[in-house]
Amino acid sequence: ILAVALCLGLFVGCSSKDANAPKEEVLEIKVGHGTAETTALHQGWLKFKELVEQKSDGKMTVKIFPNQQLGGDRELIEAVQLGNVTMTSPSTAPLAAFDPAFFVLDIPFLFSDRDMVYEVLDSQVGESLLDTLKEYNIKGLGYWENGFRNFTNSKLPVRSPQELSGIKVRTMENEIHMKAWSLLGANPTPMAFGELYTALQQKTVDAQENPFELIYATKFHEVQKYITKTQHIYSAYIPLMNNEFFNNLSSEYQQIIMDSIKEATAEQRQIAGKNDVEFEEKMRSTNEVIDLSGDEKQAFRNEMAPVLDLVKTKAGEDMVSAFTEAT
């Protein structure tokens, strides 16, 4: 009886195994990011997904988790480093906690316009910054657009640094940003992005700063009446991949990833630029948007200027001169 049972078991086992045998292995790329589905960042990932799946004939699939479903920027960078999440796209500011070279992009008023941004970031200078990530088992694949950051608050129409006195402003968890806001006379409070809407609504903080697109997409304009168009820092997103995952791909698949990122970058930047203009326009009808004159902007620039020395000590003189000479 035992022999028959064993044979039967073996037979059933074998036949069911055959029936379930995978036809061809499909490689899943798990992407986590922190912003809403209405942002250009999410649209960039959707484009990347479409391209990768199409170019690989469905042999690679991309699954996207937006809205911090898998964690905020810091957690996601760590998850990519460990390989628990394949890809993410933080702003450069939290990346500085991994490699201080990234503080170079926190120099206030480093870039004057988008064309200059793309020229520098897409050059060897931008490439050398991405290369610093390899040491952390992370591959930096390029630069996507978050945009020029603007200051919003619920208290008063700010036109000068003097008016920031005592204003509690949420900053990213980044030393240079905190220093810059204290030089302006505000009271900087580092906080994760996920907690920000509630903090603004409950007035735990009075102010925050982000590009127009994020202000609108995250509905901050509902709880922040005043928007000062400071454009004080350009924020880039960096699409990242676990380096080991990338290195283990065939050269054909690696090429698909690189080509898809390149194409998605063009589309992501184009949507970000369009949203920036459209969302600013929309908020002009619901909020008070304060345009600064050249002199007023210069006053912010002057107050923030001393952070440059701190950036030099963190990011290194060479990295700082590479960027300042290129801009």
Ligand code: PAF
């Ligand atoms: O303010 C922030 O935390 C950042 O701009 C962003 C993009 C929302 C997260 O990287």
